[in-house]
Amino acid sequence: MRKVLIGIVALLLSVTWNASAQKYWTLEDCIRHAQEKNITVKRKELVTESSQNNFQQSKLNVLPSVGAGADHNFSSGRSLNQEEYKWENANLQQGSLGIQADITLFNGLQNYNYIQKSKYDLMRSLSDLDKTKNDISIFVASAYLDVLFSEELLDVAKSQLELSNLQVERNKKLVEVGNVARGNLLEIQAQAAREKVNVTNAVSNLNIAYLNLTQMLELDSIGDFRIQKPDSLTIEEITPLQSVRDIYNQSLMNMPEIKSSEYLLKSTEKELSIARGKLSPRLSVSGIYYSRYNKDAVDYLNPTNEYTYIDQIKNNQYKQLSLSLSIPIFNRWATRTNISNTKIQVYDAEYNLTGTKKDLYKAIQQAHADAVNSYQNFISRQEAVLSSEEAFKYTQQKYEVGMSSAVDFNIAKNNLIKAKSDLLQSKYEYIFKNKILDFYKGISLKI
16 A cells, blocks of 8 residues: 555656646747757857957057067088178078067058948848847747647637537437437538547647747757747737838837948948058058077187177177158059949948838838738627627527528538637737737837
């Protein structure tokens, strides 16, 4: 008896643990996970990281460039003796070391403009990354709502099958006592069989909806994956939607594709400034430190003393500071051609920005029209459901007292099922379109 009790307790604890371990994903969870795992997002992040490196390098380019070097030579035969500066046949060991640096003081502000261009390129990469995340958010939201829609359709199919099963049991009893013809029972059984198929199809559609969503989330399998059903997902009487123009004006400040096009334009404008800067003179300064040593060198001030390499390096120092001015005069018109081509890029970026704004306006216009139409469609289908319910109740009452055939009953029932399915479809169409409009206004997607 004790072992049985222990087994029951263990089973209950296992069930409780599994229930607590089951995670129900909200829409926000799904979007966050999809953005973290999506390959396209990861690739965009790499592009952004590269742009960040380029921006950092553009700022470092204003620093001096410094280089150092040293050499030590072993030579035999006829070679140049650096100490006496003559050619001789001998075995020599000699070397040199040095360091040099140069910095550009002025080159038509090319470095400054390159910093600005790199900054705008980075901002554009970040905006493109946000655009990719936005696209994923919309796709995930659509798939998430499709799961909810499929679950509600399954509930409708199950409830109708349950009702048909009750009618089957009722008609069996009536047939047994001879109050109903056997044909009515067969017709109701056929209807129940069809509705069982509908349930099977609804389960299949729900599994496919879950599969589509889990694939977007880069999950290996559906497994225990389940979404969190909202407490209430109903459409109440809505306030009038904002105008297309108002939503569009808000979207101009929120949508990353607009920012990306704006940053592209600013980047090409800085590219034009860089091209023009190449017409300007270049002023730079450079410095050199150099010294040398020789194994056979002699200190002529103290010929008897050992002349160490360190002493030679100190005595043979050479220092130079140079100021250089380079003035472009003629390079086969290459700079002018580059300026002309860059101007074309600026014009193209302006057209790109205008086109992006037009595309955004059209998308908002379409989403607004879809939202209005889907809401009106929802209201109409609500009325259709009410009418179908009344018709079904009336037909059911007549059928139960023998004043209506099973065929009429099934027709009324099928009409009600279709009306409810159509209502659900219009409901989720409106919810999705309304969420899209909110998204354009900068409101995050959530249910």
